[in-house]
Amino acid sequence: MTTLTLTHAKFSTLELFRIPIAVVGSAFWPAASMLAFVVPFAGDDPVASTFATVSMITFAVMNTNLFQYGIGVSEDRAQPWDPYVRTLPAGATPRFLGRILTGLLMMVFSLAPVVLIAALFTEATVSPAAFVGAIAVCALISVPFILMGLSIGYSLPQKAALVVAQILFLPLAFGGGLLTPPGGAPGFIETLAPFLPTGGAARLMWWVTVDGFPFDLKATLALLGWTVLFGIVAVWAYRRDEGRRFG
Numbered sequence: 001m002t003t004l005t006l007t008h009a010k011f012s013t014l015e016l017f018r019i020p021i022a023v024v025g026s027a028f029w030p031a032a033s034m035l036a037f038v039v040p041f042a043g044d045d046p047v048a049s050t051f052a053t054v055s056m057i058t059f060a061v062m063n064t065n066l067f068q069y070g071i072g073v074s075e076d077r078a079q080p081w082d083p084y085v086r087t088l089p090a091g092a093t094p095r096f097l098g099r100i101l102t103g104l105l106m107m108v109f110s111l112a113p114v115v116l117i118a119a120l121f122t123e124a125t126v127s128p129a130a131f132v133g134a135i136a137v138c139a140l141i142s143v144p145f146i147l148m149g150l151s152i153g154y155s156l157p158q159k160a161a162l163v164v165a166q167i168l169f170l171p172l173a174f175g176g177g178l179l180t181p182p183g184g185a186p187g188f189i190e191t192l193a194p195f196l197p198t199g200g201a202a203r204l205m206w207w208v209t210v211d212g213f214p215f216d217l218k219a220t221l222a223l224l225g226w227t228v229l230f231g232i233v234a235v236w237a238y239r240r241d242e243g244r245r246f247g
Contacts, residue, residue: 008098073153
């Protein structure tokens with residue numbers, strides 16, 4: 001199983017890197033936002049630039065997983081190779097796990113420019129312990145967005161999945177408070193943000209990386225609730241797709 005998973009991950013990654021614009025595109029928006037908004041307006045303030053960098057990291061996690069799984073899975077379902085793989089004795093699990101590994105690699109690729117820009121051009125700073133904690137929390141907050149992407153990918157055809165992913169990512173970023181400093185968004189956004197998956201993820205990241213930022217229990221519980229909900233929808237969508245193809 002491990003060998004098959006790594007083989008699928010290898011070829012999935014090679015397939016992705018054969019389309020360079022897809023790889024560059026996943027890292028473009030977070031890096032461009034850092035250069036356009038964070039560096040000139042908050043780069044000289046250690047606290048503000050740290051908040052903004054962490055927000056852009058959360059944005060990159062959401063954006064990468066939403067498109068990688070939402071669009072990628074729907075594209076796979078449209079290919080004749082996908083139903084064939086699901087009829088093999090090993091089943092779809094190795095390919096699915098291989099896609100997860102490829103998605104994690106793409107997430108790292110998307111995060112690297114943000115971290116590099118923050119280190120070179122801003123006063124953002126975190127302690128070694130906070131940096132390690134941020135890596136762990138990044139892995140944690142990726143789960144609901146992976147499940148969200150899978151829900152879209154398995155429940156919608158390719159063209160519809162692309163439209164839904166494009167519609168969702170910007171409202172989720174703005175509504176979750178990723179494009180404004182804490183307390184700087186309009187009142188209704190400040191009220192809504194903790195209850196969105198992006199807002200819960202950002203607040204968990206801020207708590208780990210920014211000294212003095214309080215732990216937001218309601219935002220964390222909301223994030224957990226979204227994770228459970230997306231997990232249920234993803235399982236339902238997968239089973240429905242399997243029933244339509246092989247039922």
